[in-house]
Amino acid sequence: MDSLSELIPEDLVVDQDKLWHMEGPQMRMLLGTARDVMEACRKSKWTEYQPLLSQDRFHRALEQLRAFIGGNRSGKTTAGLVETLWYARGNHPYRNVLTPNHGWIVALDMEVMYDVIVPMILEYLPEEEIRKFNRNRGVLELTN
Numbered sequence: 001m002d003s004l005s006e007l008i009p010e011d012l013v014v015d016q017d018k019l020w021h022m023e024g025p026q027m028r029m030l031l032g033t034a035r036d037v038m039e040a041c042r043k044s045k046w047t048e049y050q051p052l053l054s055q056d057r058f059h060r061a062l063e064q065l066r067a068f069i070g071g072n073r074s075g076k077t078t079a080g081l082v083e084t085l086w087y088a089r090g091n092h093p094y095r096n097v098l099t100p101n102h103g104w105i106v107a108l109d110m111e112v113m114y115d116v117i118v119p120m121i122l123e124y125l126p127e128e129e130i131r132k133f134n135r136n137r138g139v140l141e142l143t144n
Contacts, residue, residue, distance in 0.1 A: 046085075046124050055079040060094050081105075081120050088142055089129065099144045113138065 022030065051059060055075045058068045059082075068076050086092035090099035105121075107113040114135075121140065131141040 046126065049078075049082055049124075051075075051079065051082075055082075059083060062094070077116065077120065081117070081124060085121070085125055088144075090144060100142075 052075050054068070054070060055078070058066060058079050068079050070076050083092075084103060084105055086095075087097050087101065087103055088099075090097045090101070105113075105117060107117050118135075125142075129143050131143045133140045
């Protein structure tokens with residue numbers, strides 16, 4: 001397979017010239033479909049999280065102080081994010097967590113925070129659970 005475009009079924013390919021000439025109802029339908037697909041992908045990130053063995057050991061550990069140490073792409077960020085969201089939402093599968101609560105996410109620098117962590121949070125956390133997000137202050141408030 002030479003390119004990603006070969007994976008897309010022909011009936012889902014949109015001719016760019018036709019796209020520019022779409023009328024309002026057609027464009028609304030296309031945008032609605034795109035929004036539905038994005039929402040389905042977003043929800044599946046959270047509902048389909050299957051931890052790696054090393055991530056699962058981290059999640060199940062009951063010690064008060066835990067560390068997940070591993071090489072590049074070993075799942076440290078994802079495990080930490082999921083753990084944080086379980087705490088924030090009060091639905092940790094292995095610990096009793098009271099809500100509402102307060103927590104911190106610490107990153108190497110603001111670039112990592114806004115280029116990696118924030119997009120992951122928005123990818124994993126259902127939109128209806130976000131009350132407000134102050135990007136300037138880096139404060140996320142959930143509905144619980």
